[in-house]
Amino acid sequence: xxxxxxEIHTGYAVLMDENALFVRSxxxxxxxxxxxxxxxxxxxxxxQRKNIIIYRVLASAAACFALVTGFFVYQRNYAVxxxxxxxxxxxxxxxxxxxxxxxxxxESINSDTQLLENYDPHGKDKITAAEEIVQKAISxxxxxxxxxxxxxxDTPENDYTxxxxxxxxxxxxxxxxxxxxxxxxxxxxxxKPERKEKITPTKEIVTTQAQQPAIYQxxxxxxxxxxxxxxxxxxxxxxxxxxxxxxxxxxxxNSIENxxxxxxxxxNKIENxxxxxNSDRNRVEDNEDFHxxxxxxxxxxxxxxxxxxxENSVNVPDYSQxxxxxxENQQSWERNDxxxxxxNNRNSDNNHGRFR
Amino acid sequence: MDSDRIxxxxxxxxxxxxxxxxxxxxxxxxxxxxxxxxxxRSVSESDDELSIxxxxxxxxxxxxxxxxxxxxxxxxxxxxxxxxxxxRREKRNQGHISLESPVSDETEGICIADTLQDDKDPYExxxxxxxxxxxxxxxxxxxxxxGVSFDDIAENAPKQQRTLAVCRKVVSYARNNPEILxxxxxxxxxxxxxxxxxxxxxxxxxxxxxxxLVAVFLICTNGYEILRGHIVQVxxxxxx
Numbered sequence: 001x002x003x004x005x006x007e008i009h010t011g012y013a014v015l016m017d018e019n020a021l022f023v024r025s026x027x028x029x030x031x032x033x034x035x036x037x038x039x040x041x042x043x044x045x046x047x048q049r050k051n052i053i054i055y056r057v058l059a060s061a062a063a064c065f066a067l068v069t070g071f072f073v074y075q076r077n078y079a080v081x082x083x084x085x086x087x088x089x090x091x092x093x094x095x096x097x098x099x100x101x102x103x104x105x106x107e108s109i110n111s112d113t114q115l116l117e118n119y120d121p122h123g124k125d126k127i128t129a130a131e132e133i134v135q136k137a138i139s140x141x142x143x144x145x146x147x148x149x150x151x152x153x154d155t156p157e158n159d160y161t162x163x164x165x166x167x168x169x170x171x172x173x174x175x176x177x178x179x180x181x182x183x184x185x186x187x188x189x190x191x192k193p194e195r196k197e198k199i200t201p202t203k204e205i206v207t208t209q210a211q212q213p214a215i216y217q218x219x220x221x222x223x224x225x226x227x228x229x230x231x232x233x234x235x236x237x238x239x240x241x242x243x244x245x246x247x248x249x250x251x252x253x254n255s256i257e258n259x260x261x262x263x264x265x266x267x268n269k270i271e272n273x274x275x276x277x278n279s280d281r282n283r284v285e286d287n288e289d290f291h292x293x294x295x296x297x298x299x300x301x302x303x304x305x306x307x308x309x310x311e312n313s314v315n316v317p318d319y320s321q322x323x324x325x326x327x328e329n330q331q332s333w334e335r336n337d338x339x340x341x342x343x344n345n346r347n348s349d350n351n352h353g354r355f356r
Numbered sequence: 357m358d359s360d361r362i363x364x365x366x367x368x369x370x371x372x373x374x375x376x377x378x379x380x381x382x383x384x385x386x387x388x389x390x391x392x393x394x395x396x397r398s399v400s401e402s403d404d405e406l407s408i409x410x411x412x413x414x415x416x417x418x419x420x421x422x423x424x425x426x427x428x429x430x431x432x433x434x435x436x437x438x439x440x441x442x443x444r445r446e447k448r449n450q451g452h453i454s455l456e457s458p459v460s461d462e463t464e465g466i467c468i469a470d471t472l473q474d475d476k477d478p479y480e481x482x483x484x485x486x487x488x489x490x491x492x493x494x495x496x497x498x499x500x501x502x503g504v505s506f507d508d509i510a511e512n513a514p515k516q517q518r519t520l521a522v523c524r525k526v527v528s529y530a531r532n533n534p535e536i537l538x539x540x541x542x543x544x545x546x547x548x549x550x551x552x553x554x555x556x557x558x559x560x561x562x563x564x565x566x567x568x569l570v571a572v573f574l575i576c577t578n579g580y581e582i583l584r585g586h587i588v589q590v591x592x593x594x595x596x
Binding site for chain 2: 021023032
C-alpha cells in the first residue's frame with residue numbers, strides 16, 4: 001500500500017492511501033507530496049469499538065442486576081407481607097409488617113385512646129411492638145387485669161403458625177391478661193360500631209348579621225278575641241337572622257313572603273317566627289321535612305302550639321303543654337297560643353300548598 | 357496547579373491541531389528525555405525513535421482522559437509502548453544488510469545502494485513530487501473554502517470497512533453522474549438526500565462523513581490528476 005503525504009505537523013503527518021483513506025502517521029522526515037510505504041500509522045480505532053461494546057454489555061448487566069436486587073430488597077424490607085390487629089376493649093391497633101417481621105406502619109382505630117401518641121413502632125420487631133403497645137395500654141388503663149387481648153393475624157398460611165406461636169409464648173408469662181390469637185382480619189360482625197356524633201338537644205346559632213338586632217313588629221293579640229285583627233302592634237327588637245334560616249327552601253320562603261292569602265299580620269308572624277324561642281326555632285328549621293310540609297303537617301304544627309303532640313310531623317319537637325311549662329317563654333307561649341288558635345282556624349282555610 | 361494547566365491544554369489540543377503542535381513543541385524536552393531513557397543513549401533530531409516518540413505523545417493527547425490519571429505518566433507509558441512496538445517491527449529486518457552500509461571498509465562514501473541499478477529518474481521523481489505538492493496545496497485551499505482541513509478529514513474518514521464501502525458507492529455514483537459534481541461545485545454542498553436515496557445509504561452515515569466526501573468529490577473534479585491517479589483503484593470500482 002502506498003501513501004501520499006498530504007500534510008505535515010510537528011508530531012505527525014497526514015497520509016492518503018490508495019483506498020482514498022486519510023490517516024495519521026509518525027512523521028519520519030516526510031515531505032508533502034512524498035509517496036511512502038509502510039508508515040507507522042495511528043492505532044486502529046476498531047479495538048476501541050469492541051471495548052465500547054463490552055462496556056455497554058457490562059453496563060446493561062449491572063443495570064439489570066441493580067434492578068433485580070432493588071426489587072428483592074423492596075419486597076423484603078418495604079412491601080407489606082402481613083398485618084396484625086391488636087384488639088382490646090378500648091381500641092384496636094393495626095400493624096403492617098414486612099417479610100422480615102418488622103413493623104412498617106401502625107394505625108389506631110380509636111384515636112381517643114392516644115395509644116400511639118409519642119410512640120412509633122416503625123422498624124421494630126412485631127413481637128416487641130405488640131408487647132410495648134399492650135404494656136402502654138395497661139398503663140393507660142385501656143386494658144385491665146383479666147381482660148382478653150385479641151390478635152388477628154393476616155399472613156400467608158405457612159407463617160401464621162409461626163406468628164401465633166411467637167405471640168402466645170411471649171405473652172404466656174403475663175398473667176394479667178389473656179391472649180387470643182386468630183387468623184385473618186377482624187371480621188365485620190365483630191367490628192365496633194362507628195362512633196356517631198352525639199345529638200345535642202340544642203344547637204348553637206351562628207349569627208351572620210350584626211349584633212344589633214333589627215326591629216320587627218310583634219303582633220300581640222288583644223284581649224278582645226271577638227275582633228279580628230285586633231292585635232296590638234308593638235315594636236320588638238328582631239333577632240338577627242341566622243344561617244339556619246337558610247334551611248327554608250327558597251320557594252317556601254317566597255311563598256311565605258308572597259302569599260297573598262295571608263294577611264300582613266299573619267305574614268309577619270310567619271316570617272319572624274315570633275312564636276318560637278331561638279332553640280325551638282332551630283329545631284323546626286332544621287327539620288329536613290319542613291319545606292315539604294303538607295297542609296296537614298302545617299296544621300299539625302300549629303296544633304302543637306295548642307299543646308297537642310304531633311305524631312305526623314317528623315322530628316317536630318314536643319310542644320305539649322308540659323314542655324311549655326319548662327319553656328322560658330312560657331308566658332308568650334300562652335299568649336300566642338290563644339292567638340294562633342284563632343288564626344289557625346282562619347289560615348287553615350287558605351292554600352297551604354306552598355309549604356309543600 | 358501544573359497538572360490542571362496541562363489537562364486544560366490537552367483538552368484544547370484535542371480540538372485544535374495547532375494547539376496540539378504547540379503542546380508537542382513545548383514538551384519536546386520531556387519527549388527527548390523519555391526516548392533517551394528507553395534507548396539508554398542521547399537522541400538527536402534526526403532519529404526515527406524521536407519522531408515515533410513525538411507521534412506517541414500526540415496519540416496520548418488524543419486518547420487522554422481524567423480517569424487515566426496524570427497526563428505525563430500516561431504519555432510516558434504511551435511513548436514506551438510505541439517504541440517497543442517499533443523495535444519489534446524492526447526486529448524482523450535484523451540480519452539484513454542495510455543499503456546505506458558502505459560497500460567495503462576500503463571504499464568510503466560509497467554505499468551498496470549506489471551500486472544498484474535504479475530505473476527511476478530522480479529528477480522526474482522530484483518533478484512529480486513537486487506537482488503533487490502543488491495539487492495538494494490547491495486541494496488544501498479548496499478544502500479551506502469548505503471549512504475543512506486534511507487533519508479534519510483524517511479524523512472524519514470512515515474507519516470500518518462497511519462504512520468505507522458505502523462511501524465508495526456514493527463516490528462511484530457521483531463520478532458516473534457528472535451533474536452531481538457540478539451541483540456540488542456550484543452549491544458548495546453535497547446533495548446528501550439525493551445520494552442517500554439513490555445509493556440506499558443511510559443519510560446519517562453520509563452526514564457523519566460529510567467532510568471526507570467533500571475531499572474525495574473535489575479530487576474527482578478537474579485539476580487533481582495525480583491524486584486521482586493515486587486512488588484510481590477506488591474510483592474504478594463501481595458497485596452500482
